[in-house]
Amino acid sequence: MLRFPMLTLLGALATGCGAAHSHVNLEDRALTDAPAPQPARVQAQARPPAENPPPSPQDARAFTARYPTPATCEGAARRLQATSRDDAWLALKVCSESPAFTQLGAVLGSAWAEDLRVRPDAANLIARVVAHRGGSVDGELRLLHSRKVPIFSLASAIAQPDTYRGRYVLLRAQVADQRLDGERPTLWLVEQGLQSVGSQREVGVTYHSDSVSETSGDLGGRTAMTGEGRVGGSIFTRERTARSTTERTYDNISDETGREALGRLASADPFLETRRDYVILARFDGLRETSGMTNDEEDEGPKIPVLTIVGYHLPQALAVY
Template identity: 55%
Template sequence: MSTLQKLSKVAARSSAALLCTLAVVGCGSTRHTHTVEETAVPDSFAAQGRPAPAARTEPAPLVEPKAYATRFTIPAQCEAAARRLLPTSRDDAWTALKSCVEGTHFTLLGAVLGNAWAEELRTRPDAAQLLAQVVAQRGGSVEGDLRLLHARKVPIFGLTAAVAQPEVYKGRYLLLRAQVADVRSEGDKPTVWLVEQGLTSVASEQPVGYSTRKDTASIRSGTVGGDAGMLGRANLGGQLSTSEREQSSTTVQRFDNLADETGREALGRLAQPDPFFAPGKDFVVLARFDGMRITSSGDDDDEAAPKLPVLTIVGYYAPHPLVVY
């Protein structure tokens, strides 16, 4: 074999080895790139515009509970949204409902007394305050709204029942509409003289739109001449005037609240002085009934001595002046 042939064989073997080496390196690079793609895929969905895998959705927490009601303009929508939170978080749902009551003109007592909120009304320590606020926003017709509460077995009662059976209702919640007659301080805890008020509705006609008025007047005059018998000829004259008036208007029937004293009074105890709980104003008052107390004009040994109910005031709310149910 010539030297030239030997050199050709060596070159061929070297070329084959070089091609094999390149192939191996190329195969190794492909596997490495593939591995990188597999590990990078989960982090690159958004960057590459690929749809992300379906994730389990959780309800957004109420970050600002006090501002929850600002999302809604209609109280019914606010209450419905709060109710939908019950399956996921009863605390968030109750906080949302309180925001609805405080942040909107909430009068939906029937919705709060529904089956969805029954457990919350039974277990929440501030449920009575929420109900009292709703009653006030409905106009403060306490007697009528207490009937709705009792139909759902809500243990809030009226002053009449407590006075009639003090031992039965002692320690229970009372709800009354009352006017502050006087405030006196006994140490750090003021005593408030409350005069219970009943509420009635008074109807009136209020004009709306434009009214029309029409006035007409006419005057007729003339003379009549002729033979008047023995008097000879005579002339008779006269004048006739008429007038008409027509007026029309469109009215709408309106209702206003009228509070009147029921004749029942009570002494309320405040934890501290409150400048907003002022004499001359009506409030819907939520209080705990502490029993009956003999007035200063009576004798402790006299069973027939006049007595006044004593209340520990838990909360008070200004009744809406226009709403009547």
């Protein structure tokens, strides 16, 4: 009998506990049931691999391999100016050794203006780039003069020898002869001008067609000598036609300008071949009188310009304008 009140009390306690839980807010329940926050994981950020330092221009092969195109090579050389002007100039010389380097406008830009003014080998570097561009000296000299680069034409030096004595001249010329003048070899130079000549060239497939026609017949009649008779025969006609497509093309052809010069070398150079065009950088030494017949003993004989050759370069076949 005593067990019933105890069971009733336990039931009441259980009911009271359930009523107490019914007053818990949903937000509190959500906070209570939420899992414990985990410590944030620190993710390592992916870092780009460090770029290898640019090769030194002292190693020309490595430098040109790293910057194979002319534009990127000149740009890399220009960036070296921030650390060393000497290394930058050496890198530019390495770039200009490539026959594909035709960036004359970049070389004449403001970034290299100081180097062009003070470097003793700057004029020869310009001559090399002019040769890479095809060796159209007259057109390139106009560009050089627009940037105040002191390199001049042979025609200007001949016209005003006192003004241009000791200055650089640039010319396209062939070696006509090579002799020894004392201990120094002397070249007989024949200046060449480059001009573009147009022509028509066939392109595509050429078509040919032949046709043959025959006409035959006879003629009857009477003559006083032969009497009645008939004459017969045939005529063959052959026609041939051709059809093709052409386009206008232009070739660069060098021709003599009529000016000649004597070029002095420090020593004999077997690579200067005769009857071959070169872009030549030289220093103008003045005019020298040559032996010649004159009508008056007081008249001077013909004069020829004398040059000291500084450098020469083979021009490429295609000209860049």
